[in-house]
Amino acid sequence: MKNKVLLFGILEDIVGSKEIIISESNSSDKLLKNLKEQYPKLKNKTFQIAVNQQIINTNTTLNDGDEIALLPPFAGG
């Protein structure tokens, strides 16, 4: 399975892209683990995760094609 991961704010700079494709991550915890292995600088960053534009607070099952987004603290206004 494949998932699109969107990156915003400082996380975009860390990863070096606005969007990456991650495969073989069937849960949000697994995805995070994979991402942090690939981009160790993510480890000490604060961010929330959204699955299909909904912020999640616990480990969540991911389905093929779900849109994941990593959201650093908001700064609108």
Add this chain to the structure above:
Amino acid sequence: MMEMKLHSYLHLQVDKKKMSKKTLIEGPVSPKKIAKSIGNHSSKTEIGAHNIFLGQVRADKHEGKIVEGIEYSAYEDMAEKIFHEIRESIFEKYDISCMHIYHSIGKVKVGEISLFVFVSSKHRAVSYEASRDVVEQIKEKTPIWKKEIFEGEGWHWV
């Protein structure tokens, strides 16, 4: 005359559905747009109070460098959804006649407006409360980020 009637009829229909145009706009909110928006309410004679909040980009200092502008970015689809939810919650909570929200994305220079919240109601008290609530909810819930651009060169994420 016909045209005016049709316009206010459409305006009412739109407000009834609490539908909105896009909230995120490219670049700063112009003072002209704000003035025009005030003028657009002259036909809504049940309104007795308008409350307007404007966010202006400040020339902050960061480690000795002076900010010359902000570059806003957003998770646009989610942000529009959240703006819609905020709007719904405000209409449910307060007895207001109408509300408009515009937020910049892209570059906005210091001294320019990046947030325009416009709440109208019959009496003043509710317009103050609702306006503040909208702004606080925007700050807390919308996936928007800002990068401060310094004079000369350099930038940092807020």
